[in-house]
Amino acid sequence: MSVETGYDQWAATYDEVANPTRDLEKEACETMLQDRVGGTVLELGGGTGKNTGWLAERCERLVSADLSREMQAVARAKVTAANVEFRIGDVRENWQFGTGFDLITCSLILEHVEDLGHIFREAANALKPAGLFYVCELHPFKQYAGSKARFEFEGSEKVLECYRHHVTDYTKAAAATGFAVEDISEWFDGGDRAELPRLIAFLFRNEE
Numbered sequence: 001m002s003v004e005t006g007y008d009q010w011a012a013t014y015d016e017v018a019n020p021t022r023d024l025e026k027e028a029c030e031t032m033l034q035d036r037v038g039g040t041v042l043e044l045g046g047g048t049g050k051n052t053g054w055l056a057e058r059c060e061r062l063v064s065a066d067l068s069r070e071m072q073a074v075a076r077a078k079v080t081a082a083n084v085e086f087r088i089g090d091v092r093e094n095w096q097f098g099t100g101f102d103l104i105t106c107s108l109i110l111e112h113v114e115d116l117g118h119i120f121r122e123a124a125n126a127l128k129p130a131g132l133f134y135v136c137e138l139h140p141f142k143q144y145a146g147s148k149a150r151f152e153f154e155g156s157e158k159v160l161e162c163y164r165h166h167v168t169d170y171t172k173a174a175a176a177t178g179f180a181v182e183d184i185s186e187w188f189d190g191g192d193r194a195e196l197p198r199l200i201a202f203l204f205r206n207e208e
């Protein structure tokens with residue numbers, strides 16, 4: 001099953017079913033970006049709009065892009081702010097989302113993208129100088145332990161195609177495209193640092 005078909009199927013229940021990864025990412029996003037959102041923002045893989053409204057309230061213009069029409073349909077119904085423009089697009093292809101962004105956000109999408117280098121090259125082109133690139137993903141430690149994006153559909157479990165990215169895959173792809181690391185943080189269920197971290201979040205700055 002393609003990632004697009006998978007998320008089209010998941011869309012109806014994505015917001016409803018218990019999902020600690022989704023919920024913890026919202027906390028990570030709002031914490032790491034609390035003073036950093038403004039100007040024009042590009043949200044990659046905006047999904048059902050979990051972060052879209054929060055971002056839109058803090059910036060002048062937001063472009064929210066996703067591969068899945070069904071996921072985005074939920075976001076469109078939820079977020080009706082006039083400064084939000086929804087686009088259908090695949091981040092694995094050449095981006096047609098515009099340029100000159102102050103901030104790009106990417107929450108829980110890169111586990112479905114094999115080529116991180118492409119993403120960082122496109123992000124560098126789309127950002128202003130000194131623009132920020134926020135990336136938050138399932139922690140690779142969780143991936144090593146077997147975690148993958150999965151959901152129930154019509155009585156059976158569906159597991160989506162996922163790629164494993166190590167911490168240095170992100171930092172090396174970022175460095176190769178002229179990004180500096182401004183922040184890295186790890187996010188734990190219930191803040192319990194004795195367990196495996198669930199998420200890793202990066203804030204990169206475009207130095208080009």
Ligand SMILES: C[S@@+](CC[C@H](N)C(=O)[O-])C[C@H]1O[C@@H](n2cnc3c(N)ncnc32)[C@H](O)[C@@H]1O
Pocket residue numbers: 003004007022025044045046047048049050051065066067068071089090091092106107108109112113149
């Ligand atoms: C786990 S959901 C995360 C949605 C939202 N960012 C959040 O944190 O709740 C992943 C989203 O990424 C989108 N996605 C996956 N691969 C994509 C691609 N190649 N291009 C654009 N969007 C993609 C999916 O359609 C889905 O909406």
